Amino acid sequence: MSRTPSPLPGAGWTAQGPNDGSSTPNGLYTGTNLYSSNEDQWAAAKARSAQVRGYPSIQTKNEGFFQRSRRKISSTLPIFSPYTPLSANWKDPEKLGRSRWYPRGGGTLSKVKTFAGNVLRKFKFLFIILSVVTLTTVIMSQMSVMTRIRGNSHLGGGSKFVIVLGANEGGGVMEWKGPREWAIERDSIKNKQRYADRWGYQLEVTDMSTKKRYAHEWRESWEKVDLVRNAMARYPKAEWYDRFWWLDLTTFIMEPSISLQSHIFNDLANTVYRDINVYNPLNITHPPETKFLDPVARSATGDNQTSSIDIIIPQDCGGFNLGSFFLRRSPFTDRLLDMWWDPVLYEQKHMEWEHKEQDALEHLYSSQPYMRTHFAFIDQRKINSFPPGACAVEPKEGQPVEEGKTVLDPRFHYKEEDRDFLVNMAGCEWGRDCWGEMYMYRELSNKLNRSLWEKFKDSCSETWASVKRKVTWSKKG
Amino acid sequence: MHFALPPRKTSHPPPYARGNISVSATNRRRKQLQILSYAVLGLLTFYLFLKLALHSSSVGDHEDGPSKIEGHQDIVLVTVFDNETMSEDYMKMVKVNRDDYAARHGYQNFYTNTTAYANLVHPSPSSWAMVPALRHALTEHLSSTFFWSLSADAFITNPSLSLETHILEPLESLMLKDVPVVPPDSVIHTFSHLRPSRTHLILSQDADNLAHTSFILRNTAFTPATTDNWAHYFLDAWFDPLYRAYLFQKAENHAFEHLVQWHPTILAKLVLIEQRRFNSYNFASPPVRDQVTGETRTYDSMWQEGDLVVNLKGCRESEKRDCEEEMRHYFSKWEQEVERLDGKKPEHRVGPPKPKQQQVKEVKGKDSMGS
Numbered sequence: 001m002s003r004t005p006s007p008l009p010g011a012g013w014t015a016q017g018p019n020d021g022s023s024t025p026n027g028l029y030t031g032t033n034l035y036s037s038n039e040d041q042w043a044a045a046k047a048r049s050a051q052v053r054g055y056p057s058i059q060t061k062n063e064g065f066f067q068r069s070r071r072k073i074s075s076t077l078p079i080f081s082p083y084t085p086l087s088a089n090w091k092d093p094e095k096l097g098r099s100r101w102y103p104r105g106g107g108t109l110s111k112v113k114t115f116a117g118n119v120l121r122k123f124k125f126l127f128i129i130l131s132v133v134t135l136t137t138v139i140m141s142q143m144s145v146m147t148r149i150r151g152n153s154h155l156g157g158g159s160k161f162v163i164v165l166g167a168n169e170g171g172g173v174m175e176w177k178g179p180r181e182w183a184i185e186r187d188s189i190k191n192k193q194r195y196a197d198r199w200g201y202q203l204e205v206t207d208m209s210t211k212k213r214y215a216h217e218w219r220e221s222w223e224k225v226d227l228v229r230n231a232m233a234r235y236p237k238a239e240w241y242d243r244f245w246w247l248d249l250t251t252f253i254m255e256p257s258i259s260l261q262s263h264i265f266n267d268l269a270n271t272v273y274r275d276i277n278v279y280n281p282l283n284i285t286h287p288p289e290t291k292f293l294d295p296v297a298r299s300a301t302g303d304n305q306t307s308s309i310d311i312i313i314p315q316d317c318g319g320f321n322l323g324s325f326f327l328r329r330s331p332f333t334d335r336l337l338d339m340w341w342d343p344v345l346y347e348q349k350h351m352e353w354e355h356k357e358q359d360a361l362e363h364l365y366s367s368q369p370y371m372r373t374h375f376a377f378i379d380q381r382k383i384n385s386f387p388p389g390a391c392a393v394e395p396k397e398g399q400p401v402e403e404g405k406t407v408l409d410p411r412f413h414y415k416e417e418d419r420d421f422l423v424n425m426a427g428c429e430w431g432r433d434c435w436g437e438m439y440m441y442r443e444l445s446n447k448l449n450r451s452l453w454e455k456f457k458d459s460c461s462e463t464w465a466s467v468k469r470k471v472t473w474s475k476k477g
Numbered sequence: 478m479h480f481a482l483p484p485r486k487t488s489h490p491p492p493y494a495r496g497n498i499s500v501s502a503t504n505r506r507r508k509q510l511q512i513l514s515y516a517v518l519g520l521l522t523f524y525l526f527l528k529l530a531l532h533s534s535s536v537g538d539h540e541d542g543p544s545k546i547e548g549h550q551d552i553v554l555v556t557v558f559d560n561e562t563m564s565e566d567y568m569k570m571v572k573v574n575r576d577d578y579a580a581r582h583g584y585q586n587f588y589t590n591t592t593a594y595a596n597l598v599h600p601s602p603s604s605w606a607m608v609p610a611l612r613h614a615l616t617e618h619l620s621s622t623f624f625w626s627l628s629a630d631a632f633i634t635n636p637s638l639s640l641e642t643h644i645l646e647p648l649e650s651l652m653l654k655d656v657p658v659v660p661p662d663s664v665i666h667t668f669s670h671l672r673p674s675r676t677h678l679i680l681s682q683d684a685d686n687l688a689h690t691s692f693i694l695r696n697t698a699f700t701p702a703t704t705d706n707w708a709h710y711f712l713d714a715w716f717d718p719l720y721r722a723y724l725f726q727k728a729e730n731h732a733f734e735h736l737v738q739w740h741p742t743i744l745a746k747l748v749l750i751e752q753r754r755f756n757s758y759n760f761a762s763p764p765v766r767d768q769v770t771g772e773t774r775t776y777d778s779m780w781q782e783g784d785l786v787v788n789l790k791g792c793r794e795s796e797k798r799d800c801e802e803e804m805r806h807y808f809s810k811w812e813q814e815v816e817r818l819d820g821k822k823p824e825h826r827v828g829p830p831k832p833k834q835q836q837v838k839e840v841k842g843k844d845s846m847g848s
Contacts, residue, residue: 290597292613296704303704331742335710338742344735345719368713375702 076320150259153202153414157434158200160242161260164231165192166208166224168247180435187438188249195256202241204231208249224357225340232329232337241329248323250425250434254414254445258421263383264312264326272312272376274301279411280375282319282362294406297369311336313361314380315392316412316426320365322358323424324384331372339364339371383422385414387437390426414441419448478693493574500654546645546673551555551621551630551698551820552584556653558629559603562793566827567801570808573825574633574830577815585621586613601721608716611694619699624708628690630800632807638785644693644754648673651750658744659687661765661774665738677707677746681754683790684762684776689733690788691756703827711736711743746783751775757784759803805830 021062066073120127151158167185177185190206196203206227228246235241245260264271276286287300296303310333312326327333339359353359364371380386388406395407414420423441428434450458554575558568572588579586591598591606593613598605611626625640644651652671657663660682680692682750697706713825715736725731736743752758757780764775780787787807792800808827815823 290609292594292616294612294619294706294709295698296617296699297709303701305701305704308704309662331707332705332710335714335742338740339714343737344732345717346725348719348723363719367718368716370706370709370713373709 020155069476074166107388117266120387132361142283147200148196149200150198156257156262159202161199161245162202162204162235162241163192163201163245163247164198164204164206164228165247165249166227167205176311183250184435184438187442188252189257191253191442192247195253198256198471199259200448201260202235204234206231222341222346222356222360225337228327232333232457237329244329246322246325246327246423248426250428250438251324252423252438252445253387253421254423254441255419255421255449256445257449263421264378268306268309268376271382272309272378273307274304274376276375276377278342281315281317282366286363286365286372288372293369302375309330309376310374311410312376312378314382314383314384316380316386317409319355320358320362321380321384321424321426322361323426324422326383330374336364336371336374339368380412381410381414381418384424385420385422387423387425387428387441388413389432390424391439396445411419416444417450544649544672544674546641546648547674548641549583550623550641550645551618552582552623552625552640553587553610553614553621554579554584555587555589555614555624556624556629557589557591557607561592562829563800565631566831567804568629569825569827570804571629571632573823573827574636574808574811577625577823578633581636582641584640585618588618589613598632598721605716605721605729607689608712608729612709612712612716613759615706615712618696622696622698624694624696626689626692626694627786628788628790630790630792630804631652631691631786632804632811633785634716634780634787634814635783635785635813636811636815640755643785644679644750645673646678648679648748648750651754652676653751656747658745658747659734660685661767662774663738665744667747668745669677671748673748674730674746675746678711678743679748679750680778681750681752681756683752683756683758683778684765686727686730687737688736688752688756688790689730690790691786693755697763707746711746714740714743753781753784755785756788757781757786758790759787759807802830 016448046470069321147158153241165188167189173321192203192205195201195469208223208227209293224246225381227234228244231244232241243260276284287298291298310328310330314321314324340357345360345363349359349363350356351365391409391412393407393409424432425432428437556571556575558571572586575586578584588608590605591610594609595603595604597609607626611624614624622646623640649672651671653667654671655666655669656664658667677695678692681688694708694711696708697703699706715733720732720735721728723732725735737747738744758778759780761779762776764773766773789798789800789803792798792803812822
């Protein structure tokens with residue numbers, strides 16, 4: 001064992017002669033080296049006694065190169081701080097406590113700083129939680145996370161729905177659109193867009209002005225079928241777009257806070273009816289009387305399973321109404337859309353069929369038993385309420401009619417108290433005021449769907465106005 | 478270095494004993510974290526693999542499925558007689574022939590008559606009755622898988638051939654892909670990516686039309702879960718009252734051709750095979766010269782020894798032909814064939830040719846022998 005007994009291994013303690021002092025890397029000891037011979041004796045004695053006392057100098061662990069020579073290395077490093085102990089500049093720090101101590105000197109600003117720091121430190125968990133909450137809220141509101149959650153096929157299932165809106169009706173080459181037509185279109189699209197955004201649905205605004213494209217064929221303004229088919233192609237199955245909701249342009253969603261799922265599809269078996277005899281304005285014989293048909297076709301309600309419902313349509317006073325109806329992607333729907341427009345049918349009937357696709361669909365329903373097995377009907381006012389102008393009712397003999405009011409049929413007409421879901425201003429282009437109706441229902445919808453605060457404000461202003469009126473009346477009186 | 482004694486414990490315990498513990502604690506925590514992260518990574522990988530596997534398998538299901546129609550099938554032969562134009566003996570011959578064929582291969586027969594559907598078909602031609610008749614057969618045999626609609630003027634001449642081995646199993650090699658679906662030159666072609674498993678309608682063309690006198694329709698066996706049936710769709714569409722009112726020149730045959738050419742949902746399920754597979758005629762189609770291209774097209778329709786079916790198509794429309802006499806010719810051939818197969822003649826109660834028709838028959842017989 002030949003470990004150097006010097007506390008400073010390799011330093012100048014054992015060096016002979018004063019000249020070697022310069023070789024010590026640490027300049028601190030240059031001065032003390034003058035006494036090196038004296039010190040040397042002391043050091044030797046100390047080393048001896050250390051050996052006698054028998055401190056084990058065996059290292060049990062080989063601690064590695066760095067551990068072994070740490071001191072050596074650190075003592076050779078240059079020193080930059082002037083305040084190392086033993087340096088010439090070293091001073092004891094000033095003893096504190098002689099006067100009142102303030103952190104950072106004690107100015108007003110620093111007092112505030114200290115206070116803020118203390119508060120932050122004390123309530124740091126509160127702050128962390130608060131900031132997390134705020135951040136999430138901001139992100140949620142910015143990125144419309146709710147829409148996504150509602151749209152997700154596993155959580156809300158909204159992305160399964162595609163709203164197909166037939167816009168630009170009558171536009172294009174045939175007519176110029178006036179400001180009212182533009183306003184109708186803008187309002188209608190905005191209404192559907194908001195609804196779709198809110199619930200995570202897809203909105204497909206289709207262009208109906210393409211009717212001229214079919215001028216070389218026979219089919220004029222029969223493009224609903226094609227547009228639905230195009231929409232189905234644009235939202236392919238891989239994305240799980242499943243339900244397609246056709247809407248005419250002159251429709252308005254009155255209750256955007258109701259989702260399609262909760263309104264119809266969560267309880268499909270009870271919201272629709274399969275047997276047309278429940279309400280049968282066309283007097284279609286149902287079920288078919290032919291005795292050789294299969295049991296499903298002969299049953300009034302098909303196979304009684306909701307899984308076989310592929311088309312859901314409302315019926316108005318005159319039969320099927322295609323202003324607002326649902327289609328589901330399925331083999332049946334492919335077949336229906338394929339059959340819907342057939343040149344042989346069209347050629348024979350296009351003069352008679354005023355309602356175009358609607359009549360064609362009625363024909364398919366009444367003449368092909370297979371088609372019936374996938375149909376379901378829905379109460380008109382669930383998805384397709386009419387304004388009083390459509391399916392107008394003549395007051396019966398002796399029926400009291402209030403001044404300024406029209407007679408309403410509870411099967412077809414919109415009722416404010418019942419908060420109907422959607423209004424379809426069907427036939428408003430034939431002598432009624434489309435824009436006027438649209439505006440009226442838009443305002444009504446806004447009024448019905450005010451927030452609590454707005455309702456409170458409105459009721460306040462109303463009472464104030466009535467009080468004012470009374471006061472003025474009494475003054476006049 | 479070796480030591481005789483283990484080194485002594487140090488007299489200077491490390492100043493912070495707890496430090497060691499905390500070090501080991503942090504180590505342990507680090508280990509735990511490591512294990513956790515490995516587990517998470519492993520789970521993620523597993524999930525991704527699973528997803529990939531599921532996805533590919535589901536895609537595979539849609540695209541492929543079983544490509545062949547294999548094994549014994551539950552087959553029903555559908556025959557629509559016409560009491561008004563067919564004699565008793567004629568119908569007996571056809572029935573004996575088909576009963577024997579069905580018994581041989583475990584099929585079923587469905588016989589019906591146009592009169593049963595008269596009030597449905599009226600006022601359209603009675604040939605339309607084949608469509609509701611087929612619908613009727615589908616209802617009577619809900620669980621059968623294939624329906625062979627064969628004209629009452631057709632006769633099975635080779636009873637040893639089963640439909641499975643003759644048509645259904647080798648269908649992949651028999652199907653004609655990318656050919657004009659209606660002869661001679663429809664712009665609509667049959668699909669080039671057909672699959673036997675997705676086939677619902679098997680038929681052939683003759684020289685002029687789609688030969689709807691003999692075709693095989695696939696049925697989706699009825700269960701509470703599978704209520705949707707392409708066969709119902711097809712038959713109901715075919716029987717649409719507006720098609721019947723349209724006065725197609727060849728009634729249901731032209732309506733059928735219209736359907737196939739205008740409606741991809743029907744074309745996609747259709748497979749064309751060579752005519753002589755199951756619908757040979759007892760006359761040859763003369764070659765036709767195309768006026769535009771100048772090419773000569775020939776149709777191989779003439780019945781030959783060993784063909785499954787002979788079809789006396791058109792024997793009722795022509796004054797010169799006599800269905801019953803033609804049928805008797807093939808009936809005697811068939812009797813010999815059965816005797817060869819079973820070692821005995823088939824039992825039947827078909828009477829000898831009526832003397833009233835004898836005169837006519839002999840003249841016609843000489844004609845046909847001579848030709």
